Amino acid sequence: MPWTGRSYYEGVTLVALVSLLDLLVPAHCVRILGETHDEINDPARLLSADVKRHAQLLLKGLEDQHSHKRIMRDNSFFTQCGRADAQLRELSDTNLELHGIGKLAKSGDFFTSSKRRWLLKAINSGEKTALINLGGVRPKNSAYKDCTGLRESLLVQIPLIFDGPDGRPYIVMRNETQRLMQIVSGSWKMHDSYDVKPLPNLSGDLAKLVCALRSSWLSKLAPLSRWDGWSTVRSVLDRDFKILETNSKVDFSLFIHVLRCGLVTCRDWSPTLLDESSTTEGLVGELGCIMEPTGAVLVCFSILDYLMEYGIGRKFESATKHDKFSNYGEKLLHAFDCLGGLDAESCEGYYDYSNILAAGESETKAVLMGTSTFQESYECTVETPRIRYEVPQVYISMTPFYSTKVVDDPSGEYRQGSSKTVMLNEEFQLDDGSFVAGNGQYDQGIAQWLQNKASREHGAYVVGHGYIDFLDSEYKEGNSNNRSNLHELDESELQACKDGIEEFSTNSWRSERHTSLGNVVWAPKVKSIFVVRGKNKFYSNDKVVERMRENHCFMKTRFYRCQVMTGNRVIFDWKRTFGSIEVLQVVPSQSSGIDFEVDRKLHGFRRTSSAV
Numbered sequence: 143m144p145w146t147g148r149s150y151y152e153g154v155t156l157v158a159l160v161s162l163l164d165l166l167v168p169a170h171c172v173r174i175l176g177e178t179h180d181e182i183n184d185p186a187r188l189l190s191a192d193v194k195r196h197a198q199l200l201l202k203g204l205e206d207q208h209s210h211k212r213i214m215r216d217n218s219f220f221t222q223c224g225r226a227d228a229q230l231r232e233l234s235d236t237n238l239e240l241h242g243i244g245k246l247a248k249s250g251d252f253f254t255s256s257k258r259r260w261l262l263k264a265i266n267s268g269e270k271t272a273l274i275n276l277g278g279v280r281p282k283n284s285a286y287k288d289c290t291g292l293r294e295s296l297l298v299q300i301p302l303i304f305d306g307p308d309g310r311p312y313i314v315m316r317n318e319t320q321r322l323m324q325i326v327s328g329s330w331k332m333h334d335s336y337d338v339k340p341l342p343n344l345s346g347d348l349a350k351l352v353c354a355l356r357s358s359w360l361s362k363l364a365p366l367s368r369w370d371g372w373s374t375v376r377s378v379l380d381r382d383f384k385i386l387e388t389n390s391k392v393d394f395s396l397f398i399h400v401l402r403c404g405l406v407t408c409r410d411w412s413p414t415l416l417d418e419s420s421t422t423e424g425l426v427g428e429l430g431c432i433m434e435p436t437g438a439v440l441v442c443f444s445i446l447d448y449l450m451e452y453g454i455g456r457k458f459e460s461a462t463k464h465d466k467f468s469n470y471g472e473k474l475l476h477a478f479d480c481l482g483g484l485d486a487e488s489c490e491g492y493y494d495y496s497n498i499l500a501a502g503e504s505e506t507k508a509v510l511m512g513t514s515t516f517q518e519s520y521e522c523t524v525e526t527p528r529i530r531y532e533v534p535q536v537y538i539s540m541t542p543f544y545s546t547k548v549v550d551d552p553s554g555e556y557r558q559g560s561s562k563t564v565m566l567n568e569e570f571q572l573d574d575g576s577f578v579a580g581n582g583q584y585d586q587g588i589a590q591w592l593q594n595k596a597s598r599e600h601g602a603y604v605v606g607h608g609y610i611d612f613l614d615s616e617y618k619e620g621n622s623n624n625r626s627n628l629h630e631l632d633e634s635e636l637q638a639c640k641d642g643i644e645e646f647s648t649n650s651w652r653s654e655r656h657t658s659l660g661n662v663v664w665a666p667k668v669k670s671i672f673v674v675r676g677k678n679k680f681y682s683n684d685k686v687v688e689r690m691r692e693n694h695c696f697m698k699t700r701f702y703r704c705q706v707m708t709g710n711r712v713i714f715d716w717k718r719t720f721g722s723i724e725v726l727q728v729v730p731s732q733s734s735g736i737d738f739e740v741d742r743k744l745h746g747f748r749r750t751s752s753a754v
Contacts, residue, residue, distance in 0.1 A: 196304035197233035218277030223289035226301035340473035353496040367482030383471030394448035463716035504660030512597035522588040522704040527691035533559035620731025629733030642690030677722035696738040698729040
């Protein structure tokens with residue numbers, strides 16, 4: 143695992159925790175543990191001396207260009223254009239007094255300087271090679287074009303890489319959070335930070351940030367794309383991403399800091415200038431920050447985790463995980479654009495990702511149906527179950543012969559014949575009043591209707607076993623408010639509806655699933671219970687719907703088959719993908735219509751016990 147990304151992010155977090163522990167551990171405990179403490183820090187003291195010595199060697203090599211060729215080669219990328227000079231001078235003049243803070247990644251240990259200003263990490267040989275290979279990038283022959291372009295880069299700098307006393311390669315970099323806080327001095331307060339990768343990569347911080355942009359205090363501000371400095375930051379990121387992609391780097395991420403102004407307004411505030419900036423405007427734009435129009439918030443971007451080569455192993459991994467590394471720079475720039483405005487074109491997956499990630503395993507498909515992604519990516523067809531009757535017919539001719547016909551109402555026939563439940567395509571009315579022909583064709587309009595009714599924005603939510611209370615109360619209300627259209631059911635008929643809903647929710651060819659009924663949704667906008675299931679390759683749940691009607695569940699019932707319009711699956715991240723789904727809708731307050739009326743005409747109300 144590269145030094146940056148999650149390991150770097152955890153390192154910064156642990157630095158803060160170590161600072162807190164320094165305050166909490168009593169002095170007498172430190173004295174008691176003093177001898178062990180010294181032993182533990184022997185490697186750290188050796189590394190501290192090595193950092194200083196190698197920084198001095200690198201500075202000498204930069205001065206005469208002919209000595210110390212190996213360390214010059216290893217550090218050739220960030221030493222171009224004098225970009226790392228100031229940091230190297232600090233490292234060559236300072237004893238960092240490193241302290242180990244643990245092994246945070248497979249590739250090596252983390253150390254922090256006594257003032258939390260610097261981080262040092264052991265990396266593996268592949269990561270070292272990746273950094274050395276970046277040294278082949280020359281500003282004038284790349285997207286940077288010149289030294290100004292390189293200095294504006296938002297790659298978190300690595301001013302020094304060297305081989306430690308244990309033979310492992312180590313890299314030294316600034317603590318990005320501490321660096322930003324020093325620039326903004328006391329005017330701003332760090333609110334939060336996020337390590338974000340693009341979909342379909344796994345990125346828990348992406349979901350947290352999207353959730354914040356949708357529902358926290360950030361949602362009340364203008365979209366990020368309207369903040370000062372947005373276009374400048376986007377241009378710099380695009381340039382960096384192209385450099386990394388050209389050099390076969392993948393899995394890099396955006397390290398995002400959110401800072402709030404501690405004053406009434408920070409609109410006219412000027413940053414504490416460091417070596418990285420030569421103008422008071424440097425923080426907004428060139429240093430990767432954007433400012434909210436009223437001057438209340440800063441969001442700053444940098445690039446981490448850029449030492450992974452797109453080699454054979456990563457290509458195989460990408461192929462097995464929905465091409466997560468292909469066109470990686472384009473994917474991350476698209477993620478940046480979507481963070482700028484979640485309602486932007488093709489950003490439905492980012493808008494919905496936080497909801498999908500927050501849902502429990504049994505709830506994900508129910509949540510999916512209420513998302514913009516479902517509305518934009520799916521098409522559906524709708525069917526209704528109906529009891530029909532096969533009645534015999536006799537034709538008299540020279541030789542009498544018999545045949546049968548299927549009718550909805552056999553009451554006027556010579557013989558009533560036998561009943562059979564069938565699934566019929568339904569002509570479906572959309573919200574705009576138009577109709578989808580009942581010919582079995584899939585239509586996106588039906589998916590949009592479902593999404594509208596099952597979305598959280600319209601009050602729909604997962605009810606689990608609580609559906610029973612909604613079914614009972616809506617059934618009673620339907621009968622009390624529609625005396626002219628009663629559909630009174632006896633207890634066995636009501637139970638048939640409840641059993642059918644539960645079977646549709648949990649039925650599986652292997653064993654029962656979703657026993658929590660996390661895929662059962664109450665949608666108040668249409669006073670309906672929806673149950674959402676993935677389509678099994680070997681069978682359909684339409685048989686469950688047929689059995690409901692055969693057992694005389696005479697509530698209005700619909701069965702939807704929904705499929706992805708383009709491709710076989712909708713992909714959020716490589717672990718969360720969705721294919722075809724099946725949906726049951728039950729409207730407790732309405733009867734099934736003609737087959738209920740015919741049943742009552744033929745058999746009357748057959749009360750098995752007191753109806754609810």
